[in-house]
Amino acid sequence: MDYKLPFKEYNKALRKNKLLGLKCNDCGSITCPPKMACQECQGLDLEIVELTGQGKLLSFSTHYIAPLGRDNEIPYTVALVELDEGPWLLGNLIDINPRKMDMGLIGQKVTTAGRVFPGDTYSDGPIARPVFSLVE
Ligand SMILES: [Zn+2]
Structure with missing residues (x-):
């Protein structure tokens, strides 16, 4: 299983004041900081989104x-x-x-x-x- 948003990439964006999260395409929840699965439903169909902060x-x-x-x-x-x-x-x-x-x-x-x-x-x-x- 792969991380959709590896910590290294999340951290690189944070250095540029960009807060990234993962949007779950199963339940719509946002996970941040990034994890392997959705923090609400453990779904794996995730997409990277930029959060407002x-x-x-x-x-x-x-x-x-x-x-x-x-x-x-x-x-x-x-x-x-x-x-x-x-x-x-x-x-x-x-x-x-x-x-x-x-x-x-x-x-x-x-x-x-x-x-x-x-x-x-x-x-x-x-x-x-x-x-x-x-x-x-
Ligand atoms: Zn979910």
């Missing part, structure tokens, strides 16, 4: 302990976002002081971009990840 903040967690070798990044906030197309996506929330996060931000609109993070002991070099910004 628009969504809303479902939850967040602010971290004060850095991953190994990345002390310069703390504190930072990881957000769980529900994309307008349906899937839930994790990424850092940027352009806001992590110390100023409060529960009133839940439900706020966000937009997605890609940002390249440095590699660490456990990864294969720099990698792009989704990041979110609050929409004013």
Whole structure:
């Protein structure tokens, strides 16, 4: 079985601020980040689609302990976002002081971009990840 959208291709698009997902031709659901099968019905008839990156903040967690070798990044906030197309996506929330996060931000609109993070002991070099910004 082949991946319709291999992680490498998804990551390459993210570096250009393009968020790709997979649309299921059986049930219509969108899967993102990409998986081998539809996350709703496990269907394999998938097509690559570009997502808007628009969504809303479902939850967040602010971290004060850095991953190994990345002390310069703390504190930072990881957000769980529900994309307008349906899937839930994790990424850092940027352009806001992590110390100023409060529960009133839940439900706020966000937009997605890609940002390249440095590699660490456990990864294969720099990698792009989704990041979110609050929409004013
Ligand atoms: Zn499906």
